[in-house]
C-alpha cells in the first residue's frame with residue numbers, strides 16, 4: 001500500500017530545500033520499491049498569503065490524514081508585522097499533532113571533520129542526539145504583551161517531563177548508554193521539577209548512565225568537548241538554542257535534520273534551520289538538512305529503514321566528495337548539489 005506524504009514547502013529557502021528532499025524521497029523509494037504519494041499545502045507565510053492564516057484548516061486536515069509531514073521552513077521579514085506570525089502556525093501544528101518529542105542528531109563523520117569551523121581534533125568523533133521537548137515550556141505558556149511590560153510563562157508538569165525523558169532514556173539505551181539532562185535548576189522552578197522527575201525514572205533504565213548539566217555550561221562544553229555527549233535531554237527553549245549551536249559541530253546549520261514525533265499519528269520532519277531570508281531565491285541553500293530529514297521521515301515516520309539508509313549513505317558520499325554548497329566551503333548551488341545526491345540514490 002502506498003504511504004502518503006504532505007509537503008509544506010513554506011517560505012524563503014523552505015521551498016528550495018523541500019523540492020530537493022522530495023526528489024530524494026522519490027529516488028530512494030523507487031530504488032527500494034517503496035510506494036509514496038505526495039500532496040502540498042500552504043503553510044507559514046505562504047498560508048497567510050493564500051488563506052490569511054499561517055496554519056489554514058485545510059492544511060491541518062491534510063496533515064492529520066497524512067502518514068508523514070515534511071516541512072521546508074517558515075517565516076520572513078514580509079510577515080514580521082502580520083497579526084499572526086508564520087511561526088505561530090508551526091507551533092500550532094506541533095501542538096495539534098501532539099509532537100512532543102523532537103529528535104535532532106548531530107554527527108561528525110570520519111573524514112568530514114574539516115567541514116566544521118571548529119578545530120578538527122575537537123569535533124572528531126562527535127555523535128550526539130538532542131532530544132528536545134517540543135510542546136511545552138515558554139513557547140506555550142500564557143503570554144502578556146503590553147507596551148511597558150511583557151511576560152511569557154514557563155510551565156511544565158511532571159507528566160510532560162516524564163514522557164519526553166522516557167524517549168531520551170530509550171534513545172540512550174539504544175546508543176552509547178549516556179544521558180545528559182540539561183536544565184537551569186540553580187535558578188528555575190521548572191528545571192528543579194525537571195531534574196527530580198528525570199531522577200525518579202533513572203532506576204528503570206539500568207543500562208543508562210544519567211548526569212545533569214546546567215544549560216550555560218552545556219553551551220560551552222558543546223564546542224569544547226562535543227564528543228563527550230551521547231544523548232542530551234532538554235526543554236523546549238534550551239533545545240532550540242543548543243541545537244543551532246550543535247549544528248556547527250558538524251559544519252553548518254544547513255546540515256541538520258529533525259524528527260518531531262508524538263504518540264502515534266503522523267510525524268513532522270524538517271531541517272532545523274529557518275527560511276534564511278538573506279540567501280532565499282539565490283540557489284545558495286544547503287539542502288543537506290532537508291535531505292537528512294527526508295531520511296528520518298522514512299525511518300521514523302514510515303518504518304522504511306532501507307530507503308532511509310540509502311539516503312543517508314548518498315548524502316554522506318556527496319559530502320565526502322567535496323562537491324558541496326558554499327556554507328561548508330564548496331561552490332555548488334542547492335539544485336546542483338541535490339541533483340548529484342539524487343544521481344547517487346538511483347545507482
Ligand SMILES: NC(=O)c1ccc[n+]([C@@H]2O[C@H](COP(=O)([O-])OP(=O)(O)OC[C@H]3O[C@@H](n4cnc5c(N)ncnc54)[C@H](O)[C@@H]3O)[C@@H](O)[C@H]2O)c1
Nearest residue numbers: 073074075076253254272273274275276278279285286327
Ligand atoms: N523550522 C522553521 O521553520 C524555522 C527554524 C528557524 C527559524 N525560522 C524562521 O526563519 C526566519 C529567519 O530566521 P534566522 O535568520 O534567525 O535563522 P535561519 O536559520 O533562517 O538563518 C540563520 C543563518 O543561517 C544561514 N542558513 C540557514 N539555513 C541554511 C542553509 N540550509 N544553507 C545555508 N545557510 C543556511 C542563513 O543564511 C542565516 O545566515 C525567521 O522568520 C525565523 O523565525 C524558521
Ligand SMILES: CC(C)[C@H](C(=O)O)[C@@H](O)C(=O)O
Nearest residue numbers: 074075087090091240272274
Ligand atoms: C521557527 C521557530 C518557532 C522554531 C522553534 O523555535 O522551535 C525553530 O527555531 C526551530 O528550531 O524549529
Ligand SMILES: [Mg+2]
Nearest residue numbers: 240241244272
Ligand atoms: Mg530553532
